[in-house]
Amino acid sequence: MAAITQHKVLLIDDSEIALHFVSRVLDRAGYDVRTTNDVQNLGVVLGGWRPDVILTDVEMPGISGIELCRMLKSSYETAHVPVVLFSAVPPQELETMARDCEADGFLSKSDGLESLPKDLALLIESALF
Numbered sequence: 001m002a003a004i005t006q007h008k009v010l011l012i013d014d015s016e017i018a019l020h021f022v023s024r025v026l027d028r029a030g031y032d033v034r035t036t037n038d039v040q041n042l043g044v045v046l047g048g049w050r051p052d053v054i055l056t057d058v059e060m061p062g063i064s065g066i067e068l069c070r071m072l073k074s075s076y077e078t079a080h081v082p083v084v085l086f087s088a089v090p091p092q093e094l095e096t097m098a099r100d101c102e103a104d105g106f107l108s109k110s111d112g113l114e115s116l117p118k119d120l121a122l123l124i125e126s127a128l129f
Contacts, residue, residue: 007124008032010051012039012068013086014060022055022086022113029117039063051081053124055107058087058097069101082127084120 019035026033036045058065072078082104091108098106105123
């Protein structure tokens with residue numbers, strides 16, 4: 001697979017397994033990936049490092065990806081960072097969720113990981129321009 005322009009991605013998911021596999025796929029495609037399974041650690045993860053995109057699961061304990069997106073979009077420091085919902089929720093439902101919380105896009109986990117690097121690159125490019 002050809003390397004993609006190195007974009008910085010913050011991956012948020014409560015599943016350690018998902019974090020492992022998704023970050024490996026993105027890393028191999030040339031992304032600079034940082035991960036967290038705990039939204040409470042978000043400030044620590046972001047400390048001095050600004051992602052080009054935040055890829056977040058929707059269904060997480062404590063705070064959902066929907067609530068997280070709204071929080072990020074309402075904060076001066078992160079409002080400009082594209083947020084992409086990444087979930088196994090059915091695509092039509094995920095699209096509605098993304099629109100409702102003003103996410104910059106959505107990707108379905110049910111589509112598999114093979115096309116994720118390319119699909120994410122397309123979303124990042126469209127969000128940045």
